[in-house]
Amino acid sequence: MPFATIAELSKYDGQTLTLRGWLYNRRSSGKIQFLQVRDGSGIVQAVLVLKEVGEEMFRRVEAIPQESSITVTGSVRADARSPGGYELGASDVQLVAAAQPYPIALQAHGVGFLMEQRHLWLRSRKPHATLRVRAEVVRAVRDFLDGRGFVLVDAPILTPAACEGTTTLFGLDYFDEGKAFLSQSGQLYMEAGAMAFGKVYCFGPTFRAEKSKTRRHLTEFWMVEPEIAYGTLDDVMSLAEEFISFIVQRVLERRKEELKILERDTKPLEKIQPPFPKLSYDDAVKILNETRAAQNPPIPPFGGGDFGAPDETTLSLRHEKPVMVHRYPISVKAFYMKRDPAAPDKALCVDVLAPEGVGEIIGGGQREDDLALLEGRIAEHQLPKEAFEWYLDLRRYGSVPHAGFGLGIERTVAWICGTEHVRECIPFPRMMYRIYP
Amino acid sequence: MPFATIAELSKYDGQTLTLRGWLYNRRSSGKIQFLQVRDGSGIVQAVLVLKEVGEEMFRRVEAIPQESSITVTGSVRADARSPGGYELGASDVQLVAAAQPYPIALQAHGVGFLMEQRHLWLRSRKPHATLRVRAEVVRAVRDFLDGRGFVLVDAPILTPAACEGTTTLFGLDYFDEGKAFLSQSGQLYMEAGAMAFGKVYCFGPTFRAEKSKTRRHLTEFWMVEPEIAYGTLDDVMSLAEEFISFIVQRVLERRKEELKILERDTKPLEKIQPPFPKLSYDDAVKILNETRAAQNPPIPPFGGGDFGAPDETTLSLRHEKPVMVHRYPISVKAFYMKRDPAAPDKALCVDVLAPEGVGEIIGGGQREDDLALLEGRIAEHQLPKEAFEWYLDLRRYGSVPHAGFGLGIERTVAWICGTEHVRECIPFPRMMYRIYP
Numbered sequence: 106m107p108f109a110t111i112a113e114l115s116k117y118d119g120q121t122l123t124l125r126g127w128l129y130n131r132r133s134s135g136k137i138q139f140l141q142v143r144d145g146s147g148i149v150q151a152v153l154v155l156k157e158v159g160e161e162m163f164r165r166v167e168a169i170p171q172e173s174s175i176t177v178t179g180s181v182r183a184d185a186r187s188p189g190g191y192e193l194g195a196s197d198v199q200l201v202a203a204a205q206p207y208p209i210a211l212q213a214h215g216v217g218f219l220m221e222q223r224h225l226w227l228r229s230r231k232p233h234a235t236l237r238v239r240a241e242v243v244r245a246v247r248d249f250l251d252g253r254g255f256v257l258v259d260a261p262i263l264t265p266a267a268c269e270g271t272t273t274l275f276g277l278d279y280f281d282e283g284k285a286f287l288s289q290s291g292q293l294y295m296e297a298g299a300m301a302f303g304k305v306y307c308f309g310p311t312f313r314a315e316k317s318k319t320r321r322h323l324t325e326f327w328m329v330e331p332e333i334a335y336g337t338l339d340d341v342m343s344l345a346e347e348f349i350s351f352i353v354q355r356v357l358e359r360r361k362e363e364l365k366i367l368e369r370d371t372k373p374l375e376k377i378q379p380p381f382p383k384l385s386y387d388d389a390v391k392i393l394n395e396t397r398a399a400q401n402p403p404i405p406p407f408g409g410g411d412f413g414a415p416d417e418t419t420l421s422l423r424h425e426k427p428v429m430v431h432r433y434p435i436s437v438k439a440f441y442m443k444r445d446p447a448a449p450d451k452a453l454c455v456d457v458l459a460p461e462g463v464g465e466i467i468g469g470g471q472r473e474d475d476l477a478l479l480e481g482r483i484a485e486h487q488l489p490k491e492a493f494e495w496y497l498d499l500r501r502y503g504s505v506p507h508a509g510f511g512l513g514i515e516r517t518v519a520w521i522c523g524t525e526h527v528r529e530c531i532p533f534p535r536m537m538y539r540i541y542p
Numbered sequence: 543m544p545f546a547t548i549a550e551l552s553k554y555d556g557q558t559l560t561l562r563g564w565l566y567n568r569r570s571s572g573k574i575q576f577l578q579v580r581d582g583s584g585i586v587q588a589v590l591v592l593k594e595v596g597e598e599m600f601r602r603v604e605a606i607p608q609e610s611s612i613t614v615t616g617s618v619r620a621d622a623r624s625p626g627g628y629e630l631g632a633s634d635v636q637l638v639a640a641a642q643p644y645p646i647a648l649q650a651h652g653v654g655f656l657m658e659q660r661h662l663w664l665r666s667r668k669p670h671a672t673l674r675v676r677a678e679v680v681r682a683v684r685d686f687l688d689g690r691g692f693v694l695v696d697a698p699i700l701t702p703a704a705c706e707g708t709t710t711l712f713g714l715d716y717f718d719e720g721k722a723f724l725s726q727s728g729q730l731y732m733e734a735g736a737m738a739f740g741k742v743y744c745f746g747p748t749f750r751a752e753k754s755k756t757r758r759h760l761t762e763f764w765m766v767e768p769e770i771a772y773g774t775l776d777d778v779m780s781l782a783e784e785f786i787s788f789i790v791q792r793v794l795e796r797r798k799e800e801l802k803i804l805e806r807d808t809k810p811l812e813k814i815q816p817p818f819p820k821l822s823y824d825d826a827v828k829i830l831n832e833t834r835a836a837q838n839p840p841i842p843p844f845g846g847g848d849f850g851a852p853d854e855t856t857l858s859l860r861h862e863k864p865v866m867v868h869r870y871p872i873s874v875k876a877f878y879m880k881r882d883p884a885a886p887d888k889a890l891c892v893d894v895l896a897p898e899g900v901g902e903i904i905g906g907g908q909r910e911d912d913l914a915l916l917e918g919r920i921a922e923h924q925l926p927k928e929a930f931e932w933y934l935d936l937r938r939y940g941s942v943p944h945a946g947f948g949l950g951i952e953r954t955v956a957w958i959c960g961t962e963h964v965r966e967c968i969p970f971p972r973m974m975y976r977i978y979p
Contacts, residue, residue, distance in 0.1 A: 108772075110740065112691065125772040127737070127940045145740025145771060146691065174940040202911075202941040224731075224932045225939060227695075227738035236739075240694040247684060254549065254583065257677040258664075261970040262699070262724075262747050263712075263762050265977050275700075277714040277724075280753070282977050287699075287714075287724075294661075294970060297979075300564070301664035302673075303547065303582025310699050310746060316717070325700050334582060335545075335562045474639075495661045495979035502662060503564045503611040504639040533698040533731060540702050540719050542734075542932035 111147035114181050114191045123178045124149070124193070125201075127228070128169055130211055138166060140195070142177055143228070150184075151177045151193040158196065166198045172228070174201035188362070216526070223533060224542045234363035235529055238356055239518045243308075245355040246329050246512070249348055250306050255331055258298035260291025260307040265492060275314045275324075287312035290511060293441070293496050295332035296472060299507050300499055306331040318537055319414065320526040321464055323515060325535040332509030338453040338471045341508040342429055345457055345467050346379040348512070349427060353377040356521055369523040373425060373460065381426045386433045386451070389420055411437045414464055421458040427466070431455040440482040443471040455510070463520040469510020476500035549583035551618050551628040560615045561586070561630070562638075564665070565606055567648060575603060577632070579614055580665070587621075588614045588630040595633065603635045609665070611638035625799070653963070660970060661979045671800035672966055675793055676955045680745075682792040683766050683949070686785055687743050692768055695735035697728025697744040702929060712751045712761075724749035727948060730878070730933050732769035733909060736944050737936055743768040755974055756851065757963040758901055760952060762972040769946030775890040775908045778945040779866055782894055782904050783816040785949070786864055790814040793958050806960040810862060810897065818863045823870045823888070826857055848874045851901055858895040864903070868892040877919040880908040892947070900957040906947020913937035 109122045126144030133139070138153040155163045169175060179193040208222055209229065219226045226232050251257070263285045279285035291307035298305035308329040315322055331348075333340060353374050357364070364371055384392075390407050393416050397404035407416070411433070420428055432451040435444055442452035454470030473479045479500055483490055490497075518530040528534040533542065546559045563581030570576070575590040592600045606612060616630035645659055646666065656663045663669050688694070700722045716722035728744035735742035745766040752759055768785075770777060790811050794801070801808055821829075827844050830853055834841035844853070848870070857865055869888040872881055879889035891907030910916045916937055920927055927934075955967040965971040970979065 110691065125942070126740075145693070145736070145738060145742075172940045174942040202937075204939040207939055222935075224734035224935060227734060233738060236695060237693060243694055244684070244688055247681070251681060254547070256582070256674060257680055258673060258969045259747070259764065261762060261972055263749075263972050263977060265979075275714050275716075277712050279712075279977055280751075280974050282975070285977055294979075297661035297664060298969065299582070301582060301670060303563075305582075310696070312700075314717075325698060327696065498659075498661060500639075502641040502644055503609045505562070505611040532695045532735065535698055535700050537717050538719070540700060540716055540722055542702075542731075 111142070111144050111149045111189065113146075114149060114189060114193075117181045118183060118191070119181065121178065121180045121196070123176050124151075125176050126174070128171055128173050128175050129228075130171065133167060138163070140166070140177070140198070142175070142193070147189055148230075149189060149191065149193055150187055151179055151195040151198075153195045153198065162198065165200075169198070169200055170204045170206065172204040172207045172225075174204075175199060176201060216529075220528065220534070220539060221541070227532065230366050232529065234360075234366040235518065235522050235524060236532055237363050238360050238367075238522050239514070239530060239532075241356050241360050242352055242514060242518055242521065243327075245352040246308065246348075246514075248355075249351045250329070250331060253304070255304045255306045256298070256302040258295065258302060258305045258307055259309060260288060260294040260330075262288050262309065262312075264288050273313045273315045275312050289313055290328070291330050292332065292509065292511065295330050295509060296496070296499055296507060299332040299334040299336075299509070300503065300505070303335075304331070304333050316537060320528075321414065321516065323527055323531060323534055323536060326516075326527070326531065327514040328511045329514065330509060330511040332507065334507050335505050336471075336508040337506055338431065338455065338508055341469050341471075341510050342383070342431065342455055343379075345429070345455070345469065345510055345512075346381045346427075349381075349457070349467070349517075350378050352517065353521060364522070367522050367524075369521075374521065376425050377427070381429050381457070382424050383429045383431060384420070385431055389430050392423070393419060409434070409437075417458050417464045418462040421460050421464065422462055424460055427457050427459050429455050429457050431470075438470075440486040440488060441472050441479070443473045444478075453508075457510075459516065459520040461520065461523070463516060465513075466516045466520065467510050467512050469508065471506065471508040474500060474504045474506055476504065547583040548579070548581050548586045548626065551584075551586060551626060551630075554618045555620060555628070556618060558615065558617045558633070560613055561588075562613050563611070565608055565610050565612050565641075566665075567608065568606075570604060575600070577603070577614070577635070579612070579630075584626055585667075586626060586628065586630055587624055588616055588632040588635075590632045590635065599635065602637075606635070606637055607641045607643065609641040609644045609662075611641075612636060613638060653966075657965065657971070657976060658978070664969065667803050669966065671797075671803040672955065672959050672961060673969055674800050675797050675804075675959050676951070676967060676969075678793050678797050679789055679951060679955055679958065680764075682789040683745065683785075683951075685792075686788045687766070687768060690741070692741045692743045693735070693739040695732065695739060695742045695744055696746060697725060697731040697767075699725050699746065699749075701725045710750045710752045712749050726750055727765070728767050729769065729946065729948065732767050732946060733933070733936055733944060736769040736771040736773075736946070737940065737942070740772075741768070741770050753974055757965075758851065758953065760964055760968060760971055760973060763953075763964070763968065764951040765948045766951065767946060767948040769944060771944050772942050773908075773945040774943055775868065775892065775945055778906050778908075778947050779820070779868065779892055780816075782866070782892070782906070782947055782949075783818045783864075786818075786894070786904070786954075787815050789954065790958060801959070804959050804961075806958075811958065813862050814864070818866050818894070819861050820866045820868060821857070822868055826867050829860070830856060846871065846874075854895050854901045855899040858897050858901065859899055861897060864894050864896050866892050866894050868907075877923040877925060878909050878916070880910045881915075890945075894947075896953065896957040898957065898960070900953060902950075903953045903957065904947050904949050906945065908943065908945040911937060911941045911943055913941065 130141040457467035894904035
């Protein structure tokens with residue numbers, strides 16, 4: 106008798122087999138038990154009939170607690186009402202290990218409690234579906250970039266210096282070498298990579314020690330960062346819209362079931378195709394100010410600088426597709442951003458704001474490739490020049506225009522799944538007040 | 543005129559196009575210059591003939607320093623002597639940015655110096671080839687596991703407790719939550735994942751603060767860790783040999799050019815197919831002791847415990863394929879290892895030693911799935927039980943036999959590439975004395 110997984114039941118129509126899994130839920134009429142059995146690949150209903158299996162087995166199975174590990178032997182039969190299209194006519198159920206009273210009931214709990222039980226909560230339908238979408242997003246990211254000639258060049262996590270200031274860095278002692286910091290971005294390293302490989306990406310965890318408790322923030326999250334030698338702002342804006350569209354369409358194609366479990370309306374996602382709407386920072390400010398003035402009472406006009414979360418929401422809700430805001434003031438952006446030759450107070454940068462109020466999922470742009478200008482920016486930002494000598498070398502030895510961006514994985518998953526909070530979009534979230542389990 | 547990459551030159555035979563890249567090297571006869579141009583996707587020879595381009599351009603190009611960024615326009619022509627099969631008859635060369643005198647000459651430098659220049663050294667032929675093999679290994683890992691129904695469940699890097707003792711951990715302050723540690727292994731989290739998804743893996747950077755300066759050690763390295771619910775030691779031993787064979791054959795198939803650049807003899811790699819030789823720990827000790835006794839003067843017999851690097855080398859050099867050493871004494875292994883019911887002083891574990899003296903590339907085995915036995919082991923190892931409550935929950939709620947392993951990526955790349963030191967097998971290595979660039 107073969108062991109099979111629930112995902113592959115359709116291959117065994119009419120045959121008898123054994124599943125190895127867990128008891129997810131049970132309904133009983135007294136004469137028939139409907140067991141919801143999960144094995145990680147899916148959930149199937151196993152039907153146990155008193156008359157067929159006899160009193161002894163029926164009562165024994167009735168006593169098995171939720172989430173106990175069990176094996177179920179039975180015959181596979183098509184059933185149009187079942188989610189996977191099949192159910193199991195059970196002839197034997199064996200207990201592997203009885204569970205203690207399970208802390209997570211199938212009805213609602215508070216998220217705080219569920220996060221404390223994250224190691225178990227992963228078994229429930231919605232977290233399970235969300236993380237399968239996450240795995241698909243990761244796969245899509247790599248398929249897209251590998252398929253277009255980008256070379257994976259993993260950036261280091263332990264770094265000697267900060268990419269964008271030290272206030273939000275996790276620091277630690279590194280042997281006799283002094284302080285090391287957990288990377289906030291692999292970008293600077295990707296610039297070195299692009300000069301060696303042309304088109305590169307890194308994809309790993311990044312860290313921000315932000316004292317922030319919003320629904321958009323994690324202290325540890327995954328980010329993919331492509332970088333292109335000889336690339337311009339326009340190049341990466343095109344790349345970004347193709348990239349995002351590819352990811353969304355891939356999930357729609359391969360994770361239909363999961364999106365259904367998550368009750369995600371997929372119509373807005375079907376529209377995610379290039380081109381995306383583009384908006385200069387100045388035009389975005391105009392829109393925000395019109396929106397503010399139209400309030401009753403009117404809100405004072407936008408003071409300049411970077412957008413806050415409510416501004417991003419205002420902008421993103423105006424469009425069905427992600428909106429690309431480009432050319433922010435150079436004064437609010439990082440030292441490595443290249444100035445727009447046509448407007449020297451602006452940076453050749455772009456943020457991509459996801460629709461439905463999710464906020465920024467991409468930040469990127471063209472990098473300063475002139476040695477003297479970059480040295481000036483490092484001085485202006487009062488950064489320690491010696492830490493950036495290697496980075497300046499990239500301008501000393503064959504500098505070229507180059508550009509790239511970073512896409513935050515968990516925010517992208519939150520958008521695609523329609524999940525309110527990014528903490529549900531990573532297996533074991535890390536936040537200001539959460540480092541367990 | 544289209545821009546093209548060197549990798550795709552064969553598509554443009556006979557056509558005129560422009561390449562964007564860097565000047566890797568140059569030979570000149572006074573009347574002809576042979577420019578080695580690289581663009582990250584490959585290296586091509588561009589031939590510049592004085593008579594064809596004229597005195598002015600010829601002299602200008604002659605003055606361009608090594609590693610300057612240049613664009614080269616010319617016609618693509620087949621040339622059997624060229625590595626890629628094509629060369630470029632150059633009609634125009636434009637300087638993008640002149641390089642300062644380049645610190646890396648094409649002849650030999652010491653590795654210490656080169657590592658200090660790692661951001662530039664990536665451009666040289668051998669590091670470039672090694673890291674392309676690394677990217678292929680990563681791709682192969684994901685293709686293998688994704689293709690067999692494993693779900694990616696990324697493990698957290700910031701963890702509240704140690705997996706295998708705290709002496710080799712990097713610690714840091716985590717807001718008001720006390721100390722956090724950088725993960726040494728995602729395994730415990732993968733056990734939770736396996737109970738939810740059946741078959742899972744994590745694949746990310748892991749950290750060991752080892753004061754070790756051997757050629758096999760990095761403080762930051764990438765590891766892939768599959769874990770299987772209802773899996774046994776035998777299951778993961780089979781999986782490991784299929785997995786390693788798949789990776790090696792994939793690299794042989796897709797990275798021929800790179801292995802040639804690395805002067806790797808590929809014959810030993812062609813033999814890497816299941817089954818692999820298997821050896822119990824006790825038999826391995828017998829072999830080591832016979833080897834020791836045969837020395838002149840004889841070396842005292844093996845004292846028990848874990849093998850050291852020289853022992854691993856002795857064992858691995860006896861075989862053409864990786865050798866799988868199983869069932870080590872439980873006393874030398876981590877607290878979560880399951881005892882062998884047939885020999886309670888042994889653990890159901892396996893180490894895979896790569897051939898050619900590279901040492902351990904896989905460690906894994908079956909996990910203790912009995913709550914009381916696991917609690918006993920945690921007490922024996924004097925670990926703080928409260929930190930492992932969530933891990934113990936996996937035995938309280940539907941415990942099942944389960945097993946998995948971890949494969950170290952950089953050691954695997956070192957073996958496949960025939961590279962002596964793992965530090966050359968990661969883009970930006972981190973070692974006890976190295977955190978720059």
